[in-house]
Amino acid sequence: MAEVKLFGNWASPFSCRVEVALKLKGVEYEFINEDVQNYKSPLLLKYNPVHKKVPVLVHNGKPISESLVILEYIDETWETGPSLLPKDPYERALVRFWTKFFDEKCLPALWNGCWSVGEEQEKAKEESTELLKILEGTLSDKKFFGGDTIGMVDIVANFISYWLIILQELVGFQVYTKEKFPKLGEWMDDYLNCNIIKENLPPKEKLTAIFRARFEAAAVTK
Template structure:
């Protein structure tokens, strides 16, 4: 078994978080693409609680959950730039914003995408409220981490890439320059970073995958 192995999926923003962190730190690893419709025994054994990717295997020991894995990578490999801030307060706030993205923002986005009528109107209003918090947090900053890409930026790749594509597919524009100028500037800066450009999945391929998923959701309504 390779010293470092990642069980992931090319279409998963959460899997990509881990790949970006490993590459940022210069860690050599073996990537294993999982078929999520037919999960491997290794995945089920490595993450028996949630049975989800990503899972990082380090010397045979499994670490699940993307944000947990990012912290593990940052603490385990000192080479490369830090992912989390060194200052304890800044570190705590980075954890706060990453958790806010995963547990508050992303579910609200998905609700807005799949709902209809009055329910969708309310869902969009909730999303905009959350986006305003992020926009304010980015005021005067290039990235969430300051001048360089860090923990919250990597966590936010869902927002910068996946949700932009989904918004186009379902015809709902949620992140606009007039309402959220700082957030839009961050998305542009982030996606145009040479490091990020190297690792984002092919846009056309991802769009087709997401289109198939959201067509199924629409048909199921």
């Protein structure tokens, strides 16, 4: 039987991506929680010496790093459960484009907006709004980004369905509302109503407490 271990962090949307993919595929695994803010275990440093961060999937002793790479590996390795990427080469290329768009454009802008203040926050808000408009248009008449079922782009975009909403409430960075982005709102509802997604989200109260502590610590150092 294959040995599968996931080095992650319970609060990380990147770790959550991998857990959701494993659950959708029906893969049994051991989760090793890493408190990366305070301590990085020797095993984590051994398995990911380049970036020294989570998530890291270890399959039969062989480590795979970076969540986007891990998701593709999971989809190609285990044929059980739904496919995360389409078989058609062009459609697969589109999935890779949108996952990179989210990680390289959307996530940095949204994250920066939540943790910045004043003029910098306003600039981030404008950029974030434009990026969310693009995602809204991408959904068009689709239930999920890939069509009728949850796929890789939906899993990668998990941050805006849960983490962003919590951060908005906490820091007052109101970039997303259902009124402004109704298709994204419908997508969030459908995505979060999936049992596997709900079961793998970090507890809201616990996540809010961590963000609040970080926000207060950042305010003290400014």
